[in-house]
Amino acid sequence: MHGRPRYPRPNTGDPQKLQAAEQRVQLYSRLTSTVLKRLQAGQYDKETLDLAARLLEQNPEVYTVWNHRKRALLATLSKGGDTAAEAVKAELALTQRALEKHPKSYATWHHRRWLVAQHVTSLQQEVDLVNRLLEADERNFHGWGYRQFLMELMQAAPEDEEAYAAAKIDHNFSNYSAWHLKTRLLKKVHHQSPTVTLDDLISAKSSAAAAEERLVPFWALRQELELVTQAFYTDPGDQSPWLYHRWLLGCLLAHAQTGKNKEEIVSLLQQEVAVCKDILELEDTAAPDGKAASSIKWPSLTLAQLHELLCSVAPSSFDNEQTDVRLLYRQLQDIDQLRAGFYTDASKGSAKILVQSAT
Template sequence: MHGRPREYKNKLKADSKAQEAYKKKVDAIRNGTALVLEYRKQKKYDPAVLDAAAKLLKVVPEIYTLWNYRREALGPVFESGGEQAQRASEGELALTQACLLENPKSYSTWHHRKWVVGRGLAPLERELHLVSRPLGPPTTIHHNTLHVLSRPYAVRRTSQDELQYVEDKILQNFSNYSAWHFRTILLHQMYCSGPAGSGSDSGSGNGGDAAAGSLGSTAPLAAAATAGGSANRGSAGQRTPIPHDVLDQEYDMVHQAFATDSRDESPWMYYRWLACRLLEDHLAAEPDARWPLLTLARLREAQARLGLGGSPEECEEMLQEARSLYGRLMILDPMRRGFYEDALEGRAFVVVQALGTV
């Protein structure tokens, strides 16, 4: 968990008995997992083995193959319906809740719970309560758990209601990365999913495409720009961009967060998403528009040269993307070819940096 020191590592180093107990625990988990996987290979789903898998998952909920085994075993039970399916649903929900107490950020556990809820036998109000807890006020331990993104699977309200809910959580704590992240998904659902206006009241769904819903990713821009907009060509007539008045409200909220604590990472990542969202909308409608392409190239170059793109490899990819964009601009805007050539060689960035713009 974030901010929690892993004290057990220090204890293991200093305590030989603890080391021995830990080794026995690891061996037991390894042997138990091997046994379950052998039964899975033989397509045997005995109750005793399912119980063994459940006990292992309560200790190590991240062993996704054990969850797969349970889904294979219980799939036919859910399909048959009736009282047996209801008992299976309650049992799996109880198991996942126990595992989440062990590790609230277990991707495998949340995925399995979503699968169970998807069978249609779980009370949705209970699910909303569960997935709302990580998004609670900063006094709660896991207020910024990423798995608030599991919330849409239980939602049957409008996206506008959810947008207000997330705004309340952001105002309680501007550091709530998950709330900012969920907001990108909601805005994408409301304005950018499918035919114009079709996503405006969905409230459910799977959270939109991963790229559009990720604060750390602007991958669609590369396809829209470097390929001449081919990836998004024609899409402007099939979806509506986020309205300018909505964007203005989002900028106002993120500026409020900056004024509260300019060092907080979460609102800055959301701010970058907003800027890139606006660029993507423009490039989808006009893939050859000079200013959006140039702005995107400048952003990519700044990210790469200032080391803000992640790993050295990712920064190099961003720099190559910027160079590709400058090359495309030479073709689209030949009268300013010299300007783009300077930019391609990095000289324009040096001037911008010297002027203090970056």
């Protein structure tokens, strides 16, 4: 599950438990030695593979053993038919047993991907399985990555995947993986309309025009900003929606680099400034004598970013914003002392919180 160590620490306070643990280590060492010797000698008989399975259920990070099992399976897969399907089914069952004990095992997830890529098993069954996993552990990034791998194999519609991510966010705003998936899908779902006039077709030959067509339209950005604002007010100290908001600002910056729609860009940035100020005011009212650093760090940092963006988009109109930026960075030195040195440099103009253009 998310938030727990990959492997539990042994209890060394009880001598009997410590002795039992030492015995298990000795048995594990002998099993590892036996399995590796047999596999390196090319022994892929049933007894060896059964021993290898026992080893992997205890420690699935022995990736060499997974690789040997791939070699053993290839001979069976070359025969095709029911034999291949049954072999893959049995191997999938092994990975499932390993993942139930070790859900963060990179080697096991990689082996399962390889099995599915052989195209002899049901992709929908795999989707159902990983969906159940994400219901139990909704922030398991291994599960999210595996689900995206399956969706690519199935050539799933980006609209369907965006709806899945949105549902996960509605259930829990603090789902980093769901927000991240939206950054991958938003341009696919909300692409600009195709060019229709002769002039448009001619201009589309340039890289700048082609990049402009990949921009997320303003109406979609407004919609996403409204969604993420709800998350801000729910828990202003949760960094996951703020990071998604930074990506949305990058989408706005990409629009600004085209030199078009300046007024609309400025309007959206000012709207976000108002949101951050309102959140800070609410937090100040809720805890006037000692505001929680986690609840005001992100709106303060984002407010500084917004002021910097306004200065870059319309410098002649927002030169006075620089004073606000320096003040915010000085406040952040006290709020987030771990990064006080960075904010000191930022207030002097020698470091900046960068928002990259999302093109």
